[in-house]
Amino acid sequence: MGIFSGRRSQGALHYSTPSPGMRQALAEEMAKDRESASFLTAEANGYIYACCLRVVAQLGVADLLADGPVHVRHLAERVSADELALYRVLRLLATRGIVRETDSGVFVLMERGASLRSDSKFSVREGILAATTPAIYRAGGELLHALTTGEPAVNHVFGEPLFDYFASHPTEGAEFHTGMGQYSVIESANFVRECRLPETGTVVDVGGGQGSLLLMILQRHRGLHGVLFDLPHVIAHHRLGELEDSNRWTTVGGSFFDSLPAGDTYVIQYVLHNWDDPRCVEILRNCRRGLAPGGRVIIHDMIVPPGNEPDQSKVLDIVMLSIVTGRERTQHEFEQLLHAAGLRIVTITPPTLGALSTIEAEAL
Template sequence: MTAAENPPDPAGRPGETDPRFALMDLAMSYLFPAALRAAAVLGVADHLTGGPRPVAELAEAVGADPLNLYRTLRLLATRGIFTEDDAGRFALTPAAELLRADVASSFRPAVLMLTDRTFWRPAGELATTVRTGASAFEELFGMPFFDHFARDADTAAVFHVGMAAMSDPENPLIARACDLPPSPVVVDLGGGHGGLLLAVLRDHPDARGVLFDREHVLAGHRLGELGADHRWDLVAGDFFTEAPPGDVFLIKRILHDWDDEQCARILRHCRRAVSEGGRVLVVDAVVPPGNEPDPGKVIDLLMMSSLTGRERTRAEFEALFAAADLQLTRVIPTGTRLSIVEGVPAQ
C-alpha cells in the first residue's frame, strides 16, 4: 500500500485512517467495560475521596497488584474515568465519583449489574444466538434468566439494586412526563422496589399507588420513603396471570424483557383490569429508524443475548397494543433514553 493510499492522520499516526484499525479498536472495546468492572469490584473510587494517591498506595488499600492496577486505571483514564497526574498519582473525575459506594447517586451498582456474568457470558455467545434465534442463557446457566434470579438471592440483589441505581436519575423526569387523570390509582406493574412509583406519587399528590411484583421482590420496596403509607399498597402476583385493578398502568422496562406473545399476554391483563377511560403507559426505549447510533440499539442486543425480549419501534409497539385490544395514542418523550408509549382501550 502506497503513502497516497494510506495517508497519515493529522496526529501523525500513519495508517489510522485505514478502516481496519477502526475494526481492531472495536473488536477490543470489550476491555473497557472489563476494566470498569474491575475498578468497581475493587472499590477504587472509595479510596480516592481524600485526593490523588500513588498507585502503590492505592493498590495496597484495595488489595491489588500495583502494576496491573496501574495498567487498568491508565486505560480508564483515556475515557475520563479517573485521571493520572504527572507524578503518577490517580484521582477522581466526575464519572469516577459515581463509582463511589458512599454517594447518594452512586452508579456503581448499575455498573456491577450491567457487567455481571449473567449479561457478560451470554453476550460472548451472540453468534450462536444470531444463528439459532434463541438466547444462550439457559444453556449457560441451566434455566431461564428470571428463574435463575429467583433461585439465586445474591444475583437477584445485584440485579434489583443495579436497576434502582440505573433508574433513579431518570424516574423524576419520567414521572413529570406522565399525564395522569385526577386522583388516579396508579399500578406499577413489575415495578421492582418501587422507584418509579415513588417518583410518581411525589409528583402527583392526589394519586394512590399499587406496587405489583413477586413477593420476594416486594420485600425490598422503597415506598416507605414517601412518608405517607396510606397512599400506596403492595400486591404480590405474576403479571403473566393477572393484574390488579387501576386507572393507569405503568410498565417500565418490562416489555423489552419478553417476546411478542408474552408481552401481549401482559398487556391483555392490563386491558381487562384498567378502568373505563384509563390508560396503559409503557416506559421503554423506542428505536428510531435509520443508521444513526441510539442507546436502544445497544440494549436491544443485551435483551437478545440474555433474555427473550427486544427493544421495539413505534410500529412494533402499535402491533403489540393491537394484539391486546389497545390503541396506541402517542409516544411521549421524557428527557431520558426512555419514552412513554401511551395506549387506551380500543374503540
C-alpha cells in the first residue's frame, strides 16, 4: 500500500494523511533521484570538454596566450575563428581551470593548461589531437558493437582494422601517430629516469617505432649497444642518427610475431596493450628465445589497479576495447602472460611520474 492509502467506510472513500516522517522520507528519496539524474546527465556530456580541448589544440590558442592575458577578439583574429564561438569554448574550459577569464572577454592560460603550448617541455598538444581524432571518436560511439561481439568497434565503423584505415587515410594517420609519439616521448623520459639498466650488453627495443626510447637509453647508458626492432617501413624513419656514435646501434626490420634479435635486455613500451593474449604470448616467447642467460625482459605499460578508484588505465582500457584487440591489464594478467611465455616477474615499479609501471621479468 502506498503512502496515500484509501479505505471505504459506509460507502465513502477516506484518505489517510502521511505522517511528517513519511513526507521527509519521500522528499529525501526524490532528492537522491534528482542528484543521480543531474550527475549522469553531466557525465553523458563529458565528451564536450574533450571536443573543446581538440579545437583549441588545433588552433594553437595556448601558444597565443603564452605571454599573458589576451582578449578573445584578438585571439579570434589570429586563428581565423568566430569570436563568439571561441569565447564560448574558452568559457567552458575556464570551468576546468585550463584558462581563466580575468576580465570581460579576456583570457589567461593557467598552470593546468600549460602543456597545451607546443613549446612546453611536456607538451601534449599533439597527443590531444591523436586522442580526439575523429576515427577514435566514431569507434567510441559504436562501443555497443564491441560489447556484443568482442570485436573492435572500429572494424564495424570502417570495415577494417584501425591501422589499415590510417594507412589509407594518411592525414588522420599522421595526426594519430604523431600524437602517440608525443605521449611515448614523455613516458620514455620517465622510463630512462626511473629504470635500472645494466651498464653493458645489448638492449633490444621491441616495436620501438622511430627509436625515441632507445635513443634516450643510449644517451644515458653509454656502455650499452642498442637494437631498434620494428616493421621495415617504420624504422626507415628512425632517430638514432642523433646519437653521435653510429657503432652503438643497429636497426632490424621484421615482425615481432616471427622472431627477435638476440639481446641481454628487451624493452617493450606501449606495445602489449595493442594485442590480445595469444599475440602477446607470441611476442614474449620470442623475447624468451633470444634472451641471454641472466637477461631481463622489461615491460613499460599501464597496470590496472584493483578496486573502484578512478585510474587512467581504466579509461584507456575502454579506448582499446573500441579500437584494437588488446587491453590494459592487471598485475595478475601480466603474470599469466609472462608465465605462458616462460618468464616470471622479478620486480614491479609503479610510476612516480607518468602513467606506466615498469615490470622486470626473467626466464623461468
